[in-house]
Amino acid sequence: MFLDKINQELDILKEKGNFRELRDIDSILSKPGMVNLSSNDYLSLGSDELLRREFLEYALENNLRLTSSSSRLLTGNTNEYIELENKLASLYGSEKAIVFGSGFHANEGILPAVSNEKTLILADKLSHASLIDGLRLSSAKNIRYRHNDYDQLNRLIAENSSLYEKIIIVTESIFSMDGDEVDLERLVEIKKSYNNILIYLDEAHGVGVRGKNGLGCAEEKGVIKDIDFLIGTFGKALASVGAYIICNNCVYEYLINKVRPFIFTTALPPINLAWSLFIMDRIASMDQRRERLKKISQKMHSYIESASQPVISSSHIIPVMIGESSKACSIAEQLQKLGFWVMAVRPPTVSEGKARLRISLCADMEEKQIDSLIRALKQLVPPYE
Numbered sequence: 001m002f003l004d005k006i007n008q009e010l011d012i013l014k015e016k017g018n019f020r021e022l023r024d025i026d027s028i029l030s031k032p033g034m035v036n037l038s039s040n041d042y043l044s045l046g047s048d049e050l051l052r053r054e055f056l057e058y059a060l061e062n063n064l065r066l067t068s069s070s071s072r073l074l075t076g077n078t079n080e081y082i083e084l085e086n087k088l089a090s091l092y093g094s095e096k097a098i099v100f101g102s103g104f105h106a107n108e109g110i111l112p113a114v115s116n117e118k119t120l121i122l123a124d125k126l127s128h129a130s131l132i133d134g135l136r137l138s139s140a141k142n143i144r145y146r147h148n149d150y151d152q153l154n155r156l157i158a159e160n161s162s163l164y165e166k167i168i169i170v171t172e173s174i175f176s177m178d179g180d181e182v183d184l185e186r187l188v189e190i191k192k193s194y195n196n197i198l199i200y201l202d203e204a205h206g207v208g209v210r211g212k213n214g215l216g217c218a219e220e221k222g223v224i225k226d227i228d229f230l231i232g233t234f235g236k237a238l239a240s241v242g243a244y245i246i247c248n249n250c251v252y253e254y255l256i257n258k259v260r261p262f263i264f265t266t267a268l269p270p271i272n273l274a275w276s277l278f279i280m281d282r283i284a285s286m287d288q289r290r291e292r293l294k295k296i297s298q299k300m301h302s303y304i305e306s307a308s309q310p311v312i313s314s315s316h317i318i319p320v321m322i323g324e325s326s327k328a329c330s331i332a333e334q335l336q337k338l339g340f341w342v343m344a345v346r347p348p349t350v351s352e353g354k355a356r357l358r359i360s361l362c363a364d365m366e367e368k369q370i371d372s373l374i375r376a377l378k379q380l381v382p383p384y385e
């Protein structure tokens, strides 16, 4: 009975081209000449063997532990946490930072903790699943506004600001599927015209790659101080695991007492925290990698413009719009055969009829690889209606 039902559901996914499965990715990517265009290793730090060796020698010398064996509030709050959080606070110029097990944990835990029935959360329609789950777990009322539609956002605030104790605007900085950006200056301006607005900014795709010191879009735009909840993740450009929030002393104490996925989970292993710190010690000096990424991204943007594709992305994440899921899958497959590991992104990750190839670039890609990718796309991708 149960199995019949879920089999039917799986069949529907397959018919629509929306069925997902896990692959043996190592054997795929080890094929000679394969270019991985689906990785979030934007600065190519994760694939940097020298850097890894240097760290592993340090880890061995210091006999870094591979488990914390406990939650942070019990005995898991190792010295590595304290050093990493101090480093983050000093980089961002904040009083405090808190490290979480993952970005998903941070988002689904912080939002419910900082909101209640007297809160209204206004979230960009394209916000990440972890932010949406945070809304679902919160007792606040929430409204999703159209993607980057500041007129609608302004209207919603004008209508509601007197009805709620506070309003939290939730958005990503660089959006994970479209590769476009929030207008942070505009958001800060909106915030400043009221006295009860807070900004929650998820910089999962901004940290590492943006800003003079690689601290993200808020640094790039000079608005770090105006962001109430600034979230960064370690799993993408920073090539590690975990996430953090930049905050003041008061919010620090509050979150440690209230965020359930902070309290009721095992602390990260010291070796991973030490690697995150190793990266954060070097992130400010990664300009060359940031510049390279920018340069090859611009090359891809020129292709998008010349190919009658909708111009959406302003970053290293570049969607190539296809439309139907099955079509997107078949083009992705052809590209894979040509040596470009591109994945089709399909509903429910994006809305129905908006299946696409999601290309994410990494700093160590060679220009001639980008050139041959563009040649292949020109041949395979039909004009988008």
Ligand SMILES: *Cc1c(COP(=O)(O)O)cnc(C)c1O
Pocket: 101, 102, 103, 104, 105, 107, 128, 130, 172, 176, 202, 204, 205, 233, 234, 235, 242, 243
């Ligand atoms: C990847 C991602 C997350 C989740 O971070 P993890 O550390 O991978 O759990 C959160 N928000 C956005 C926008 C993301 O892209």
